[in-house]
Amino acid sequence: MLSRALRHVVLLSLAAVVLFPFVWMVLTSLKPPEEIFVDHIRWLPDRLYWVENYTRAFTKAPLAQYLLNGVIVALAIFFLQVLVNLPAAYALSKLRWKGREFVFGLVLACLLIPPHAVAIPVFLLLYQLGLLNSYASLILPWTISVFGIFLMRQFFMTVPDDLVDAARMDGISEFGIVWRVMLPVAYPALTAFGIFSLVAHWNDYFWPLIAINEQALFTPPLGVVHFRNDDAGTDFGALMAAATVVITPLLVAFVFLQRRFVQGITMTGMK
Amino acid sequence: MKTKQLVAKKIRLGAVANWAPLYLLAPALILLAMFLLGPLLAVLGLSFTDYQLGSKSLNWIGIENFIELYHDKNFWRSLRNTALYSGAVVPVSVLLGLGVALLIEAQKSFKDFYRTIFFLPVMATLIAMAISWQFILHPSFGFLNLLLKEFGLSGHNWLRTESLALWVLAAIGIWNQFGFNMVLFLAGLVSIPRHLYDAAAMDGASSPFERFRLVTWPLLGPVTLFVVVITAIRSFQVFDTVAILTKGGPSKSTEVLLYTMYAEGFEFFKSGYASAVTIVFLVIVLALTLIKTRYLEKKVHYA
Numbered sequence: 001m002l003s004r005a006l007r008h009v010v011l012l013s014l015a016a017v018v019l020f021p022f023v024w025m026v027l028t029s030l031k032p033p034e035e036i037f038v039d040h041i042r043w044l045p046d047r048l049y050w051v052e053n054y055t056r057a058f059t060k061a062p063l064a065q066y067l068l069n070g071v072i073v074a075l076a077i078f079f080l081q082v083l084v085n086l087p088a089a090y091a092l093s094k095l096r097w098k099g100r101e102f103v104f105g106l107v108l109a110c111l112l113i114p115p116h117a118v119a120i121p122v123f124l125l126l127y128q129l130g131l132l133n134s135y136a137s138l139i140l141p142w143t144i145s146v147f148g149i150f151l152m153r154q155f156f157m158t159v160p161d162d163l164v165d166a167a168r169m170d171g172i173s174e175f176g177i178v179w180r181v182m183l184p185v186a187y188p189a190l191t192a193f194g195i196f197s198l199v200a201h202w203n204d205y206f207w208p209l210i211a212i213n214e215q216a217l218f219t220p221p222l223g224v225v226h227f228r229n230d231d232a233g234t235d236f237g238a239l240m241a242a243a244t245v246v247i248t249p250l251l252v253a254f255v256f257l258q259r260r261f262v263q264g265i266t267m268t269g270m271k
Numbered sequence: 272m273k274t275k276q277l278v279a280k281k282i283r284l285g286a287v288a289n290w291a292p293l294y295l296l297a298p299a300l301i302l303l304a305m306f307l308l309g310p311l312l313a314v315l316g317l318s319f320t321d322y323q324l325g326s327k328s329l330n331w332i333g334i335e336n337f338i339e340l341y342h343d344k345n346f347w348r349s350l351r352n353t354a355l356y357s358g359a360v361v362p363v364s365v366l367l368g369l370g371v372a373l374l375i376e377a378q379k380s381f382k383d384f385y386r387t388i389f390f391l392p393v394m395a396t397l398i399a400m401a402i403s404w405q406f407i408l409h410p411s412f413g414f415l416n417l418l419l420k421e422f423g424l425s426g427h428n429w430l431r432t433e434s435l436a437l438w439v440l441a442a443i444g445i446w447n448q449f450g451f452n453m454v455l456f457l458a459g460l461v462s463i464p465r466h467l468y469d470a471a472a473m474d475g476a477s478s479p480f481e482r483f484r485l486v487t488w489p490l491l492g493p494v495t496l497f498v499v500v501i502t503a504i505r506s507f508q509v510f511d512t513v514a515i516l517t518k519g520g521p522s523k524s525t526e527v528l529l530y531t532m533y534a535e536g537f538e539f540f541k542s543g544y545a546s547a548v549t550i551v552f553l554v555i556v557l558a559l560t561l562i563k564t565r566y567l568e569k570k571v572h573y574a
Binding site for chain 1: 289291292294295296298299300302303305306307308309310311313314317324371374375377378380381383385386387388389390391392394395396397398399400402403404406407411412414417418420421446450454504508510511514515529532533536537542545546549552553556557560561564
């Protein structure tokens, strides 16, 4: 009994510390300035000021535009990743051909390259192509995901060959098999990879910071930092409101899809 | 009849003599060459040149960039800071992840509840959360200093004090990462067969500590190594918090490897020099990744 209580005491105190930055951010976003700039701790707002704070977050900076950019970029990346990676994974798992092992070895070797390491040449390439400061510069470099190919290939290896053979007997082309046979069975692996990909690119700061300097193309992380530097300055209420808005979409999705999230994000461990 | 059988056999083997593998793989291979392998070779090549972003010419200068690095105090400072940061984040976030996983698994109640909470910082946008941390650490209106005041202690300007800033960033890093480690440990704990605990109990291992020493720890060993290496790789890539909270300051005390690379390459436009920094970063991360891959292969073979 005692040890049971002790477990909860320890875990709850740690949980309080872990949650604190979230709680304080939201509480601050509800307070008027005179309750933010204080010389002692005030937990709850005396006067609710959230309408003003959230309105300023959306009007002093194009926050809605940032969110839209984030959605466009993350979804486009995932869509193109599926388009590129699924056929590749299929060719590396269900087709027998000379050189397959070599190409798969290449994919495995590329898994070792940290994305930061190629930032400078990729930046120069996009500069040469005149693509910097465009959605393309945010999306294109991520359309190839060797991790995605690897993951889907491993999954396809577990799909029975009979399924593919039957489709061939029916006269479906190899390209057709990828989309009509493999895609539907790949759903669980694809969901996990999708969550991993969407979370990674919604949250990414390093690459957008390099590729974009036009405000209209800012993703949410770039936008919220810009808001802090230029528009909000010491307007902590509005700044915390903006930060709250940026983390909310993922947080809500997380609450509904917890297990898939944990599964999807910890897959990076295999990377 | 015979040809039909042959065709069937061919189909069964997937040995369809056509261009299918080529056209299915072509987009992936082209993009791979454009955005991974090509750039990897390019960064290696650039590290031997004096290329500056926007300049028209580029000269092969051999290992001069690396010699300059060797004599660059700032670079050593950056490497040292990255090592110190990782030296703090790795052990603490691994032990915290393990401890929390053990506590969560110890009993049945509220498992999902705790797991969800400790996982939140892993997936929440770090940039947004760093801004929240910055406000908490604000010298005059920040919660931390106000809390210290309640206890009669004096506060600090946490992110602007040379002796503190790196450790504050490490604390944020630990907050951000240990939930990830917790999940890996939870998966490891679940895979330990229950009957081993029963066997240990029969052998007289009655206290939880004995059970941990005899069963949990030895069986969790490989997972622990794996978690340590992953955490090391992740903490070596620290960038976001540095870029928006300290910009490497005060007086270079939080300058870390990726931030040095970013500043040299994209603020001072010294692409060649920044490429040399990248090579150092790459070598360290590759070495760590190879350790992890070797472990993964072992796990595949002996599982």
